[in-house]
Amino acid sequence: xxxxxxxxxxxxxxxxxxxxxxxxxxxxxxxxxxxxxxxxxxxxxxxxxxxxxxxxxxxxxxxxxxxxxxxxxxxxxxxxxxxxxxxxxxxxxxxxxxxxxxxxxxxxxxxxxxxxxxxxxxxxxxxxxxxxxxxxxxxxxxxxxxxxxxxxxxxxxxxxxxxxxxxxxxxxxxxxxxxxxxxxxxxxxxxxxxxxxxxxxxxxxxxxxxxxxxxxxxxxxxxxxxxxxxxxxxxxxxxxxxxxxxxxxxxxxxxxxxxxxxxxxxxxxxxxxxxxxxxxxxxxxxxxxxxxxxxxxxxxxxxxxxxxxxxxxxxxxxxxxxxxxxxxxxxxxxxxxxxxxxxxxxxxxxxxxxxxxxxxxxxxxxxxxxxxxxxxxxxxxxxxxxxxxxxxxxxxxxxxxxxxxxxxxxxxxxxxxxxxxxxxxxxxxxxxxxxxxxxxxxxxxxxxxxxxxxxxxxxxxxxxxxxxxxxxxxxxxxxxxxxxxxxxxxxxxxxxxxxxxxxxxxxxxxxxxxxxxxxxxxxxxxxxxxxxxxxxxxxxxxxxxxxxxxxxxxxxxxxxxxxxxxxxxxxxxxxxxxxxxxxxxxxxxxxxxxxxxxxxxxxxxxxxxxxxxxxxxxxxxxxxxxxxxxxxxxxxxxxxxxxxxxxxxxxxxxxxxxxxxxxxxxxxxxxxxxxxxxxxxxxxxxxxxxxxxxxxxxxxxxxxxxxxxxxxxxxxxxxxxxxxxxxxxxxxxxxxxxxxxxxxxxxxxxxxxxxxxxxxxxxxxxxxxxxxxxxxxxxxxxxxxxxxxxxxxxxxxxxxxxxxxxxxxxxxxxxxxxxxxxxxxxxxxxxxxxxxxxxxxxxxxxxxxxxxxxxxxxxxxxxxxxxxxxxxxxxxxxx
Numbered sequence: 099x100x101x102x103x104x105x106x107x108x109x110x111x112x113x114x115x116x117x118x119x120x121x122x123x124x125x126x127x128x129x130x131x132x133x134x135x136x137x138x139x140x141x142x143x144x145x146x147x148x149x150x151x152x153x154x155x156x157x158x159x160x161x162x163x164x165x166x167x168x169x170x171x172x173x174x175x176x177x178x179x180x181x182x183x184x185x186x187x188x189x190x191x192x193x194x195x196x197x198x199x200x201x202x203x204x205x206x207x208x209x210x211x212x213x214x215x216x217x218x219x220x221x222x223x224x225x226x227x228x229x230x231x232x233x234x235x236x237x238x239x240x241x242x243x244x245x246x247x248x249x250x251x252x253x254x255x256x257x258x259x260x261x262x263x264x265x266x267x268x269x270x271x272x273x274x275x276x277x278x279x280x281x282x283x284x285x286x287x288x289x290x291x292x293x294x295x296x297x298x299x300x301x302x303x304x305x306x307x308x309x310x311x312x313x314x315x316x317x318x319x320x321x322x323x324x325x326x327x328x329x330x331x332x333x334x335x336x337x338x339x340x341x342x343x344x345x346x347x348x349x350x351x352x353x354x355x356x357x358x359x360x361x362x363x364x365x366x367x368x369x370x371x372x373x374x375x376x377x378x379x380x381x382x383x384x385x386x387x388x389x390x391x392x393x394x395x396x397x398x399x400x401x402x403x404x405x406x407x408x409x410x411x412x413x414x415x416x417x418x419x420x421x422x423x424x425x426x427x428x429x430x431x432x433x434x435x436x437x438x439x440x441x442x443x444x445x446x447x448x449x450x451x452x453x454x455x456x457x458x459x460x461x462x463x464x465x466x467x468x469x470x471x472x473x474x475x476x477x478x479x480x481x482x483x484x485x486x487x488x489x490x491x492x493x494x495x496x497x498x499x500x501x502x503x504x505x506x507x508x509x510x511x512x513x514x515x516x517x518x519x520x521x522x523x524x525x526x527x528x529x530x531x532x533x534x535x536x537x538x539x540x541x542x543x544x545x546x547x548x549x550x551x552x553x554x555x556x557x558x559x560x561x562x563x564x565x566x567x568x569x570x571x572x573x574x575x576x577x578x579x580x581x582x583x584x585x586x587x588x589x590x591x592x593x594x595x596x597x598x599x600x601x602x603x604x605x606x607x608x609x610x611x612x613x614x615x616x617x618x619x620x621x622x623x624x625x626x627x628x629x630x631x632x633x634x635x636x637x638x639x640x641x642x643x644x645x646x647x648x649x650x651x652x653x654x655x656x657x658x659x660x661x662x663x664x665x666x667x668x669x670x671x672x673x674x675x676x677x678x679x680x681x682x683x684x685x686x687x688x689x690x691x692x693x694x695x696x697x698x699x700x701x702x703x704x705x706x707x708x709x710x711x712x713x714x715x716x717x718x719x720x721x722x723x724x725x726x727x728x729x730x731x732x733x734x735x736x737x738x739x740x741x742x743x744x745x746x747x748x749x750x751x752x753x754x755x756x757x758x759x760x761x762x763x764x765x766x767x768x769x770x771x772x773x774x775x776x777x778x779x780x781x782x783x784x785x786x787x788x789x790x791x792x793x794x795x796x797x798x799x800x801x802x803x804x805x806x807x808x809x810x811x812x813x814x815x816x817x818x819x820x821x822x823x824x825x826x827x828x829x830x831x832x833x834x835x836x837x838x839x840x841x842x843x844x845x846x847x848x849x850x851x852x853x854x855x856x857x858x859x860x861x862x863x864x865x866x867x868x869x870x871x872x873x874x875x876x877x878x879x880x881x882x883x884x885x886x887x888x889x890x891x892x893x894x895x896x897x898x899x900x901x902x903x904x905x906x907x908x909x910x911x912x913x914x915x916x917x918x919x920x921x922x923x924x925x926x927x928x929x930x931x932x933x934x935x936x937x938x939x940x941x942x943x944x945x946x947x948x949x950x951x952x953x954x955x956x957x958x959x960x961x962x963x964x965x966x967x968x969x970x971x972x973x974x975x976x977x
Contacts, residue, residue: 106152107170110136111144111181124149126341128200131441138420140413140438144181145195145345146174148313150202153339156317163310171313171344178346187305191228192221194238194347197312199319201340204426204442205328209340210249210319212312213382214242214347218303234352236282237274241382243289243301246308250315253296261288273391275351275380309344316342324539330893331543331566333900348437350430351382357403357431358383361396363414364424366446366564367503369453369623373397373414375427376554383428383439386554392573393554409436417441422464423472424454447503447564448477452623466630467974473627475941475968480504482655482960485618486602493610496588498549498574500606501560506547506569507600507612510593512584514541520596521545528599530586532579534559542566547601549608551577551586569603577608628656628963631970637944638954639965640716642934644668644704649711652959656966659716659803661867661956662934663708665701665783666724674700679731680744683754687778689744694782701783705790709802716803718867718934718956720846721783723769723809730755764872764881769810770820777823784827792835805842807867812851814858821862846934848872853914857921860929866922867956868915870935870943874902877911903936906943919950932956941968948972 108116108125115133117125125133129147136142152167175195179185184193194216199209217225217239226235244258262274265285269277277285293301302308319325320340329336350358360383361375376393378385379402385391400407410429417425426444430437446454455469464472486492486505508526511517514537520527521544529545531538533552542548542562547569550559554573563570578587584595591610593599600609640661641652649660669678674697681693708717731737731751741751760766773780784806791802806824811817821843828839843862847853848869856866875882882903892898898907906912922929932954937943939961947955948969957965 102164102166103149103151103155105170106149106167107146107174108133108149109144109146109174109177110142111178113137113139117147123202123338124151124341126150126200126202126343127204127442128198128343128440129341132343132345132439134420135417135438135441138416140416141436142438143346143348144178145343146171146178147200148342148344150339150341153317153320153341156314157321157339161314161318163314168310171309175344182346184346186216186309187218187221189220189224192216192224194221194225195309196343196345196347197309197316198343198345199316199340200343201320202338203334204445205325205334209322209325210316211384212242212245212249212315213384214238215246215308215312216305216347217242218305218308220303221305229349229352231352233279233282234349236279236286237277237351238349238382240282240285240289241384243286243293245384246312247289247293247301249319250308250311251293251297253293257292257296258289261285261292313342313344316340324537327539327543331539345439348430348432348439349382350378350432351380352433354380355431355434356380357399357406358386359393359396359399359429359431360386361410361414361427361429362424362444362446363418363427364444364450364454366424366426366444366450367500369446369450369457371457373411374555383430386557392552392575403431403434406431406434406436413438419463422458422468424450445561445564448473448480449503449621449623451477452621452627456623456626467634467977469627470630470634470967470970470974473967475964475971478624478963478967479960481618481620481624482963485604485615486600487614487616490614492600492607492613494607495591495593495610496574496576496608498551498571498577498606498608499555499560500603501553501555501557501572502548502563502568502570503604504547504569505600505602505604505613505615507598508546509596510586510599511541511545512579512581512586512595514538514544516595517541518544528601530577530579531559533557534562542568547571547603549574549577549599549601551575551579563603569601571601571603571606571608574606574608628966631966632656634973635966635969636973637948637952637965637969639962639969640718640932640934640954640956641959641962642938642956643959644708646707646711648959649708652962653711655959655962657715657959657962659718659954659956660708660712661718661932661938661954662807663717663719664723665704665720666722668701668704669697669722669724676739676743679736679740681779682730682758683740683744683746683751685750685754690776691778693744694778698782698786701786702790702793705787706793709790709794709804712802713800714803716805718805718807718844718865718932719783719787720807720809721780722772723846724772730758764875770808770816771810773808773820773823774816780820780823781827784824785831788828788831788839788841789835791839791841792831792837801840804840805844805865807844807846807865809846809869810848810872811845811859812849813855814862817845817859817862844930847915847918849876850914853918855921856918857925860922860925863926863929865930865932866918867932867934868918870906870911870915870933870937871903873914873935874907874911877907877914878902905940906937906946908946912946916950930954939965941971944968945972945975948976 110133115136117133122130125147184191186193197212222235222239226232247253248255290301350356357377357379358381359377365374375396378393424444425441428440451473455472458464459469508528511527517527517529526546528547529541530549533550548559548563550572551574560572586593600613638658640659641657642662643649643652644663677696684690731740737751741748808820842864844865846867846869931952934956938955939957
């Protein structure tokens with residue numbers, strides 16, 4: 099039985115609105131934007147919004163519109179009729195409406211819209227007489243039939259486009275607006291035949307049924323494949339659904355004094371404080387978005403319609419100050435009168451987001467705390483990776499509009515499906531299309547960059563690419579794309595599918611082959627934002643690194659210490675791998691010590707280099723935690739090298755390799771288990787650490803901050819034994835060198851039992867670092883390396899909300915960490931807490947660790963800035 103919602107329709111007209119800014123989940127972004135613009139006194143065509151609550155009920159009721167909605171719907175429609183003096187279905191003075199989607203969060207191009215609704219064979223004649231413009235009326239009817247047939251009847255647009263293209267060829271014209279009234283009437287009749295042939299019924303003439311079916315189609319679009327894909331890519335919940343806004347039509351295609359446009363109050367690519375956008379004279383909104391016609395830059399409107407441009411500038415400033423953010427605005431000019439159709443927070447590149455946020459602070463519009471919340475931490479990743487090297491010679495074959503900055507190389511893919519297929523095979527691709535549509539969303543997500551031959555700076559391809567942080571070139575009109583032959587021609591060049599190209603979204607250049615890159619220069623707004631983040635955040639940010647190169651990169655990005663130095667990574671060096679293998683295959687303590695003595699100076703040298711770079715900053719050294727199978731000799735040549743170096747027979751080496759083989763090495767003889775079996779290994783590593791500390795501290799006025807971490811502990815017996823071992827080595831080195839060393843000993847909590855028994859482990863440690871990679875694996879019983887085979891299916895089916903190896907599972911793994919922290923603090927409140935798994939660079943996980951009172955998070959060098967901003971946002975939210 100249908101549950102009656104007392105109020106589900108909210109009107110806006112005559113500078114008044116029933117909706118408010120707090121009702122975004124009910125009215126959606128479009129509905130609240132129109133309501134607030136009405137309240138601000140901006141010229142908004144009257145209309146009303148159907149609550150998003152109805153979307154959920156629509157699906158629950160078997161996709162049927164409830165009667166109570168229809169009652170409220172037609173009451174609101176009567177108010178619009180009365181305010182304008184026009185009537186729906188009136189053949190003399192017809193009211194036409196648009197039916198638009200509007201979710202609680204912006205999803206550009208993902209859901210459906212129907213324009214010019216209310217036209218039929220009778221009202222079109224009335225529209226022509228009303229405006230004394232027969233061509234305009236029949237052009238609107240032609241557009242309506244095509245859009246309604248596509249959105250509501252689910253007929254492919256290509257059927258209608260073919261008719262339109264053939265008619266233009268027949269009339270010898272290039273543009274739609276060059277078709278005369280007779281041609282438009284002929285097109286309409288052809289369109290009706292297509293509808294009858296495809297559906298078995300005539301094109302619907304009853305306008306009230308048109309309206310109801312269009313509302314249903316907009317609700318249906320919430321669960322369309324492209325909308326679902328977009329939400330999945332952008333981690334948007336399926337909850338709430340979409341609202342539906344019904345609004346009186348205003349016409350930008352009436353005559354030369356009419357126009358339609360889309361603009362941003364600031365440049366969405368650079369953040370420059372200047373109107374940025376496009377408009378088309380004598381056109382409707384979909385002409386710009388579809389990319390069928392090449393629009394004019396908004397700056398030209400200042401020449402053709404200076405009064406309108408001045409109004410738009412004034413309204414843009416007013417909206418920015420009201421919303422305290424850059425706005426994405428749609429407008430229509432109808433015979434010299436400006437109408438505002440939409441305002442919403444504008445999608446922008448990360449560079450633009452940084453500049454706009456910093457500028458808004460300097461303009462006194464927002465605080466620095468608010469500015470920190472304006473940038474997605476993960477988006478900073480786009481600024482920290484290489485860009486095209488300007489010194490390298492480039493084979494530029496064409497140029498388009500630089501629609502979204504950045505650069506990318508890849509194999510040409512002429513379809514979204516091919517881009518996705520290439521990505522799954524491990525290849526990088528560039529999606530090349532005449533123009534993109536919402537159906538291409540999966541390919542746009544898979545591709546490294548997007549290239550289109552049509553469209554402008556606000557086309558679908560440009561807006562979506564900027565939102566994804568991917569480079570895009572739009573409107574490269576010199577490209578001739580042949581989908582049948584899977585190739586494109588440009589300036590004498592033929593580029594086939596799977597050929598390698600590079601696109602530069604900053605310059606708009608299309609380049610043959612791959613172009614080398616250089617490290618980017620961080621902008622002033624970036625530096626300012628990170629300075630504010632450092633002032634406000636509480637969490638310290640360390641890095642996971644053990645090579646000099648990675649440590650230098652991390653320090654350049656502001657790392658405040660090393661949270662995980664994986665000593666086993668040092669053992670892969672070709673100069674020491676033979677000694678490591680000798681240690682593994684040793685059959686006696688004597689043989690093992692001989693190999694360890696070869697490794698000792700190498701390890702000491704590693705630590706000296708690290709300590710010299712880090713100075714007083716904390717360095718957390720994880721003792722050996724390697725699955726032995728990764729290091730044993732495998733090829734005949736490797737076996738011979740080990741046998742020769744260790745003075746062993748080949749047979750004995752082969753036999754020993756078989757002995758150390760494990761069925762499940764990730765849960766086998768590794769970490770502290772290896773050290774308890776062969777304590778001489780950790781003795782060697784501890785000695786290397788302490789001797790390196792003496793060497794560095796002896797060379798200057800520096801007091802090192804060294805932490806030694808024991809991995810894979812499950813109980814207090816293990817950590818007590820190994821702490822005593824480490825302390826024993828420290829005492830020996832102190833006797834040899836003189837003086838006393840300051841260091842800390844701790845453990846990595848990466849097994850459920852260790853988390854649950856942390857109170858027993860706590861007395862023997864100075865710190866606990868949570869290895870959430872292994873803790874997630876052992877809690878779920880899922881191998882991270884193999885999870886890719888089914889993880890996406892689990893997320894798609896809603897079994898997991900997110901991939902737990904990307905975002906921390908708070909209910910399970912997080913609960914273990916909470917228990918561990920609470921038990922530890924009861925026993926020893928001085929223990930420091932950190933996290934060194936991959937989750938240390940993921941913003942939602944960082945929020946969890948911040949709330950739990952962790953001292954630091956540790957992540958890869960290129961995630962440090964991401965972690966810093968995320969930690970600052972946590973601090974702001976906690977206030």
